[in-house]
Amino acid sequence: MSTHRRPTIRDVAELAGVSMATVSNVVHGHAHVREGTRQRVFDAIEKLGYRASRAAKSLPAGRTFMLAYCLPGDTAPNSALDVFLHQVVSTASDADLELLLFAQKRADRVQPYAELLRGGGADGFVLSEIEYEDKRVAYLKERNIPFACFGRVDDPAVHWVDVDGASGIRAAVEHVYLQGHQRLAFVGWPNGSPTGDDRLLGFTEETESLGLEPQSVVRVINDFDAGRKAVPNLMDGSDPTAIVCVSDTVALGVMAGLRDIGAAPGADVAVTGFDDIPAASLTAPGLTSLRQPMDQVGALLVQRLVAQLIGQSAPNSILVQPDLIVRESTTGNGAASAEPEPHTRERNL
Amino acid sequence: MSTHRRPTIRDVAELAGVSMATVSNVVHGHAHVREGTRQRVFDAIEKLGYRASRAAKSLPAGRTFMLAYCLPGDTAPNSALDVFLHQVVSTASDADLELLLFAQKRADRVQPYAELLRGGGADGFVLSEIEYEDKRVAYLKERNIPFACFGRVDDPAVHWVDVDGASGIRAAVEHVYLQGHQRLAFVGWPNGSPTGDDRLLGFTEETESLGLEPQSVVRVINDFDAGRKAVPNLMDGSDPTAIVCVSDTVALGVMAGLRDIGAAPGADVAVTGFDDIPAASLTAPGLTSLRQPMDQVGALLVQRLVAQLIGQSAPNSILVQPDLIVRESTTGNGAASAEPEPHTRERNL
DNA sequence: TTGTATGCGTTATCAG
DNA sequence: CTGATAACGCATACAA
Numbered sequence A, B: 001m002s003t004h005r006r007p008t009i010r011d012v013a014e015l016a017g018v019s020m021a022t023v024s025n026v027v028h029g030h031a032h033v034r035e036g037t038r039q040r041v042f043d044a045i046e047k048l049g050y051r052a053s054r055a056a057k058s059l060p061a062g063r064t065f066m067l068a069y070c071l072p073g074d075t076a077p078n079s080a081l082d083v084f085l086h087q088v089v090s091t092a093s094d095a096d097l098e099l100l101l102f103a104q105k106r107a108d109r110v111q112p113y114a115e116l117l118r119g120g121g122a123d124g125f126v127l128s129e130i131e132y133e134d135k136r137v138a139y140l141k142e143r144n145i146p147f148a149c150f151g152r153v154d155d156p157a158v159h160w161v162d163v164d165g166a167s168g169i170r171a172a173v174e175h176v177y178l179q180g181h182q183r184l185a186f187v188g189w190p191n192g193s194p195t196g197d198d199r200l201l202g203f204t205e206e207t208e209s210l211g212l213e214p215q216s217v218v219r220v221i222n223d224f225d226a227g228r229k230a231v232p233n234l235m236d237g238s239d240p241t242a243i244v245c246v247s248d249t250v251a252l253g254v255m256a257g258l259r260d261i262g263a264a265p266g267a268d269v270a271v272t273g274f275d276d277i278p279a280a281s282l283t284a285p286g287l288t289s290l291r292q293p294m295d296q297v298g299a300l301l302v303q304r305l306v307a308q309l310i311g312q313s314a315p316n317s318i319l320v321q322p323d324l325i326v327r328e329s330t331t332g333n334g335a336a337s338a339e340p341e342p343h344t345r346e347r348n349l
Numbered sequence C: 001t002t003g004t005a006t007g008c009g010t011t012a013t014c015a016g
Numbered sequence D: 001c002t003g004a005t006a007a008c009g010c011a012t013a014c015a016a
Helices: A010-018 A018-028 A035-048 A054-061 A080-094 A111-118 A135-142 A165-178 A194-209 A224-234 A248-259 A292-308 A333-338 B009-016 B020-028 B033-048 B054-061 B080-094 B111-118 B137-144 B165-178 B192-211 B224-236 B247-258 B295-308 B331-337
Strands: A066-071 A099-105 A123-127 A147-150 A159-163 A183-186 A215-219 A243-244 A270-272 A287-289 A317-320 A323-325 B065-073 B098-102 B124-127 B145-151 B160-164 B183-186 B218-219 B242-245 B271-272 B290-291 B317-320 B323-325
Touching: A010 A018, A010 A035, A010 A066, A018 A035, A018 A135, A054 B054, A066 A080, A066 A111, A066 B080, A066 B295, A080 A099, A080 B080, A080 B098, A099 A111, A099 B080, A111 A135, A123 A292, A135 A147, A147 A292, A159 A165, A159 A292, A165 A183, A165 A194, A165 A243, A165 A270, A165 A287, A165 A323, A183 A194, A183 A224, A183 A248, A183 B160, A215 A224, A215 B247, A224 A248, A243 A248, A248 A270, A292 A317, A323 B271, B009 B020, B009 B033, B020 B183, B065 B080, B065 B111, B080 B098, B080 B183, B080 B295, B098 B111, B111 B137, B124 B137, B137 B145, B160 B165, B165 B192, B165 B242, B165 B271, B165 B290, B165 B323, B183 B192, B183 B224, B183 B247, B218 B224, B224 B247, B247 B271, B295 B317, B323 B331
Parallel strands: A066 A099, A066 A123, A123 A147, A147 A159, A159 A317, A183 A215, A183 A243, A243 A270, B065 B098, B065 B124, B124 B145, B145 B160, B160 B317, B183 B218, B183 B242, B242 B271
Antiparallel strands: A099 B098, A287 A323, B290 B323
């Protein structure tokens, strides 16, 4: 029928035959309350289905009991967002915090934060897609607003969690090396992205540490076609037998590029990616990749944030390790098993 | 330095030399205010960067100025969520509404809604993953709480937006038919999912309407391997030349299954999917699919919701059309161009 | 046209 | 141990 008015603390108090203050005390365990009244209050709460209204709590407390997260802007469709958000929401919920979502409409990365803050805001922010000299970090830090970053920040006072991309790529390099590959190549992103630079670093470090000659590196934007078109350049001189890529999207492009020039990815040339997007396991051959533990990251971020909110100290920066997922693109048997016979019939070309 | 206290309506009033009520009137355009004072108030607001606090507004208004959305539970990683949420958030923002995210922890689909509602809640809900006889729909409707569903509901009073899956599949069937295919098969989901049933309906309708014999149909869960394993059954008797699938995930599995038995998807057997997940364009051959206009859906849902909130009538149900994206899996030239030479060298097998 | 006073639901302070 | 009361920031009758 009609929307039943939500029960207030006064309703509970009347039903239990006590004052509002006593109800509040019972709920928060503040003062010592006689067991008898305590029980009556709990019964009334149960019976009425009472729960303190967020808005009413907010007002005197000066807090919102909400965390906020700004959706990444014009980036590519992000399947990891799903599990990330899930974990953020449910970890926040464990601390009785809710998650407010907002988005940026213009190019200005800071404006939406400022806007939200002016309107009552949130108790803390989860930031992702951190860039060098991130304006948002500066803005929030200056105002003493609690936040935690998914992505490293070069400031010991800032709380952040990041995936160890360098270590991930090192694992990939080691993996293909153990498969017998000596001539590797790296397809990276353009200079200037913390994540991209970090992953490239892992490649350089590990190939050096293995005593390999300097290996060829090309840089492309994070795009299937860009990866595809990079292959001819790559196979120009050094003829690598394994291509380590900065991302799955690029790696899948590279695989297509290899086919373009008549090479079988996985069989002729090993390929690795990063991120373990769904497509990595949905293609033949499957793409060896590095899975980011987005659930861990989400949980840790919120835990860091909560620690700040309750004024509890804790380590400021955490590096989590990605998991190497080995598939046929580096073992060669996938392409074979998926295509037991050569394609002989072709149409339309 | 320290967090500057947010300016209140009182600060604005003092600076402008008027009362709080006047400020409120100016902001809401309620009463007629003399142009001079109006300007002074606006100046003060501008200067102070004032914006009414959400919590303080909420209390007397009995509204939260927030919409809420419950993240889908244990479903597969959903890259469409990204653009969907983006659109929901930004459309809501156009109506000065924010989006609260929550999640369900247990099997009970209703409990998180009840919980949120008890704690102050939200002004309206966006629901997705609608099932037959959806408990949440019943719960919210019973309590007169505004909501809008992504997914059809068999109740003329309920506001919903859905993608026309039947029509999408009809387009796919027509497309492969025009490519010369007469023996089709459909790989669907198990009975009981509104979306799956709808898509199957489109297949049945269109093949009938084209005057084709009843075509074979198999049902599998929405899983790559399930699709892959379905192929042998499919090729048992009728030997279809085109396989229409209920989803991209299944379709990609089917393509792998075809390779398993030595058939080249795209060249030997046409395959279509649904959803246009990123993987559809990241494989060779590319997968012909149907793209759901998630941005449209998100915007329409919020618009429906807002219409309810301001008591404005509007059509309750909207069916949006998916777009057929034709790729090489139904034209045959993709596999060819991507693999100009047969794979002759194979390792490890 | 503008100002004053009250209430929204909660928590915290202070008496009893 | 328990109850009254002020305050949080805002909107809205109502008064001037």
